[in-house]
Amino acid sequence: MKHLISFSLCFITLTAFSQTSQKIYNIIDAVSSDRIQKDIQTLVNFGTRNTFSDTISDTRGIGAARRWIKSEFEAISKNCGNCIDVFYQKDFVTKSGNRRVPHDAWVVNVVAIQKGTKYPNRYVIMSGDIDSRASDTMDFTTDAPGANDNASGMAGTIEAARVLSKYQFESSIIYVGLSGEEQGLFGGAGLAKYAQDKNWDIIGVLNNDMIGNIKGVDGIIDNRTFRIFSEPVPPTETERERTLRRFYGGEVDGVSRQLARYIYKTTKVYMPEMNPMMVYRLDRFGRGGHHRPFNDLGFSGIRIMEAHENYTQQHQDIREENGIKYGDVIEHVNFDYAKKLTAVNAINLASLASAPQQPKNVAIGGIVQPAVKFKWDKVDDAIGYKIYWRDTTSPTWDNSRYVGDVSEFTLDGIVIDNYFFGIASVGKNGFESVVVFPNKVFRD
Ligand SMILES: [Zn+2]
Helix, strand or coil: CHHHHHHHHHHHHHHHCHHHHHHHHHHHHHCCHHHHHHHHHHHHCCCECCCCCCCCCCCCCHHHHHHHHHHHHHHHHHCCCCCEEEEEEEEEECCCCCCCCCCCEEEEEEEEEECCCCEEEEEEEEEEECCCCCCCCCCCCCCECCHHHHHHHHHHHHHHHHHHCCCCCCEEEEEEEECCHHHHCHHHHHHHHHHHHCCCEEEEEEEECCCCCCECCCCCECCCEEEEECCCCCCCCCHHHHHHHHHHCCCCCCHHHHHHHHHHHHHHHHCCCCEEEEECCCCCCCCCCCCHHHHHCCCCEEEEEECCCCHHHCCCCCEEECCEEECCCHHHCCHHHHHHHHHHHHHHHHHHHHCCCCCEEEEEECCCCCEEEEEEECCCCEEEEEEEEEECCCCCCCEEEEEECCCEEEEECCCHHHEEEEEEEEECCCCECCCECCCEECCC
16 A cells, blocks of 8 residues: 555655656666676686686676776767767785785776766765686685676676666766775775765666576576665764664665665566565675675765575586586576566666755754644756655655645644655656755744
């Protein structure tokens, strides 16, 4: 029932801005499972893409793989009048002090930036990983096809660039292949630091890691469900912020969680055949991914991945043991599913890069009153603002009210204690920013 309500609310928004929704549907239709399949095969053919593998050969190893990815982004850029800047971003990683580093090496990311027409310094990022691994993470010579982990995410990222480069967006979109994931999230850490040094205004990071497996180790086959992992609150919050949360709430309302809700909603609206599953944790139990280094620096970022993993098909040498075939080979990848998850990314990148900035200094009041009050700072390009609220136990923003181009509003008849609230900016084309959870309290 909850889902029905949020769906019908979204439907009203869509009808009001129907020409915009068509563009999003066109983006979904343009994503090709054939091209994703071809790219995964190309990546698999490099034998191993272990971060510490051969960099000289043109047919085998991480060097050949990243040069191919770079050339692919460059070809896409050529097709859109050089709309994408492509470059390597790299950091040197040493054996000393790193238990899982077999020898010193450059960890090289391939970065492709589609510059925003209006806000070039605002970025929404889609990432996949270049690297793969065998059973032993230190083994950089044995075949490690990494078809699902994570050629699928890499191929999806390249395909999203192909599709979205046909359009222009106000904010920048970054498509990136990260490296060094398997030995310590080195590539993500390097790019996050680079972004911080350059003062990039990051709207969010959509990290894709394993988006092609539909047959779980638990026997379940499911080509509709996928997971969105998000941490509750940033690790960078201050002691004071933590203290205030005890009194004003926000335990499940950090910036990454709001990004997860945005992706959930966009998917429900435009791809209702899919079942997005928000998971209220940073990542899987005791395991990691490349959104984390961005979260570490306070950037919002989530992980998109399949719902049902198969552990005999990840981080395994190709072999047969007791009748079980091990190995992350391409035969296990479902290209139509990878296409759907690529489309989920593409429509969210497009929506976020088309939306106005988030409202600033969102303040809430209404203690011991029969009304909730809001004040916020307006932002450029918003035609209005939307107040969202939900039951405290609900994962999704189930209620909303568009309040127009104002910077304060009172919701009468609603008691502040019983709901959580947030505010989004709405642009002229109907695209909305990610919801902001109030970060100030006022009394009057
Ligand atoms: Zn992995």
